[in-house]
Amino acid sequence: MDDDEAIRKALTTAGKLIGRPVRSFASADEFLAGYDPAVPGCLVLDIKMPGMTGVELQRKLIADGTAIPVIVVSGHADVRIAVEVMSRGAVTLLEKPFRLDELLAHIRTAIETDAVNRAKIAERAETESRLAALTPKELEVLDLIVSGKTNKDIAAVLGLSLRAVEDRRARLMKKAEARSIADLIRLRDSLAEGDI
Template sequence: MLNFQHSPYPERSAETSDAPHYKPSDESEQTVFLVDDDENVRNSLAFFLEGYHLNVKTFSNGQEFLEKVDPQADGCLILDVRMPGLTGTEVQMRLKQMHASFPIIVLTAHADVPVAVESIKQGAYDFLLKSSSQHEIISTVQEALKHSRRNREIVRELNRTRALMQSLSKRELEVVDLVIEGLTSREISERLDIKIKTVDAHRANLMRKMGATNVADLINKIVTLRNTDYPKQS
């Protein structure tokens, strides 16, 4: 077990020595952000995670973290629930308002479990007890980092779809809306008062511009984009 109160620099035990090392799938480095007002906890946990070749940045309070963090950073956040000033819950709410994309792992003592559960309901990825085993800690962090990378890949695809939609003409947008409604080419031609072959030409252009393999793929791309609240990456 990691004893945060008495061992500021825990060594990796046999329990975790064979744990798989998660590596990002591309050249960019992920970051584990750690926010806790207890210096002993920060030092202990940072030292432990760095032993797994993870990039760790520590903060003593929530305000400092919010002022310096990039909401679209690739990584995860380990956030203490109870801190002076901004509490972990308040930091989580601020991050939600900032549309932060990285997963949040709530760090809590036994007595704060109900608060941690509420944080999960508010969108936190997971929570860890301060008495958690080394294996639980590294496994949770590594899964959160994988989750962050998957989320970024999804956002990139959504941004790609968004850019492709911007290339559509006003008439093509009208046609695609009716395709999504389930109308046939004949019904669309009647609705828009244009020829069926003109509708078919617009549909062909839609498929080509959107890179869709079939109508179902086209509808899925656009409906997913419209129904997803996501941070837009540059």
């Protein structure tokens, strides 16, 4: 996204060179009106634009929970702006004029980053779905399993028979699609880490 039409054409050419569809926008408002978070990709963003600046747009996307990778370009970036956009997760900051091969390399990195992020989000949603299928009693058993308790220990803690604990454990393993205790622990840990 750039208010300079020549730069927008160059960016469109860059996208075509790597076989990716490209949409260009002259302003942040135009981008926000046309952006579909379900479409994978990256955003090449100029710092200086009419209306909302590139830095302000990057802040807004982060505040809105939008995880699109951002490549920032500028003809006049100062150190403070460079530090800010990079600390907010920009893939890079390129100063105009930049080489096309340099831009293409960063676009490829950004697209790979987007694919990895989308896979993590999908995995987390699947994990949440599996855990949401568990009853409160099954979650109680899961928590005790994750904390290292044996079936015998769980029976004592919950005041249940060993058979009742084994039944709950078997149901939660099936619902969670876990083949082992290690799978259950990874499932619970991946949700607790919130690494997305």
